[in-house]
Amino acid sequence: MKILFQFFVMLLVTPLVFADDLLSRDITVYKNPECGCCVKWVDYLKGYDYNVNVINTRDVLSIKAKHKIPEQLAACHTAMIDGYIIxxxxxxxxxxxxxxxxxxxxxxxxxxxxxxxxxxxxGDTIESYNVMSFDEEGNIEVFVEH
Ligand SMILES: [Cu+2]
Known part of the structure; x- marks a missing residue:
């Protein structure tokens, strides 16, 4: 019975692990050269084996405008991975x-x-926040709640 259970767990987990290996880890990050928290985020990704292509620019706003990122969703840095904007x-x-x-x-x-x-x-402070998704038409939805 135990072996049967382990077999089922293996069947469930294997495709996920395999799929995770196939996901891209090549990411391009546009950021201001003076942005400290951007560098920390880049280092965080490197810690997960991402190949990070950093492009420093003082005009991150035009990158956001070019990719039609809704203004209310703007943050410090803009990244691209596998056809998606982060x-x-x-x-x-x-x-x-x-x-x-x-x-x-x-x-x-x-x-x-x-x-x-x-x-x-x-420190230990953790704010709750939502990860939002946005599409070509400007529709904004909650992607994940934290
Ligand atoms: Cu930041």
């Missing part, structure tokens, strides 16, 4: 969730800079 201090778990389920959106965003998100650590 705006702000998104966790790598939520990035992988996006790449795994591939919803029909342009990207996801953590608006502002909630305390406790990767790169925004302040």
């Amino acid at each position: 705006e702000g201090h998104v966790t790598e778990r939520d990035i992988r969730r996006l790449l795994l389920f591939r919803p029909e959106v342009k990207g996801i965003a953590v608006p502002g800079m909630p305390i406790g998100t990767p790169g925004m650590e302040r």
